[in-house]
Amino acid sequence: MTAFLLRPAVGEDARFLADMLVEAANWSPGSHRPRLQVLADPALSPYVSGWMRPADAGIVAESPAGHPIGACWFRLFDSAKPGAGFVAGGVPELTLGVGRQWRAQGVGRELLRGVSAMAGAAGHARLSLSVDHGNFAHRLYVSEGFVVVSSTDHSDTMVKILR
Secondary structure: OOOOOEEOOOOOHHHHHHHHHHHHHHOOOOOOHHHHHHHHHOOHHHHOOOOOOOOOOOEEEEEOOOOOEEEEEEEOOOOEOOOOOOOOOOOOEEEEEEEEHHHOOOOHHHHHHHHHHHHHHOOEEEEEEEEEEEOOOOHHHHHHOOOEEEOOOOOOEEEEEEE
């Protein structure tokens, strides 16, 4: 496994988080939705728009040279404007993105564990997410304690109990 470092996400990471949202949206090897298309998508843009709001938190992974390579973060949504993985008010929904060349090297797992600990320390009892059917990250989420609570034709909503 290649070494990498983790640090808290800050407001200046907004552009990189948008890059990682694009990576997450293009999870399939054959998928290539352009950045502008992903960020203009009303189902995806709320995950990064206006970063960093008061309840937002996350972690950025950096290469040994200090270059960002992945990120995992969470936001709170409400029932009036829910995210794809919305389960209830007060339950943060996470997003995870890792650069293609850094996938399958433990980066996503460490980011996910770090954000889970961060959310628990902030007093949250659960975390939620939405993952497309067929996305290899589904196995990662299950292995880290997320369970499917609802499904659509194309995705699952998953929840992890933190405490």
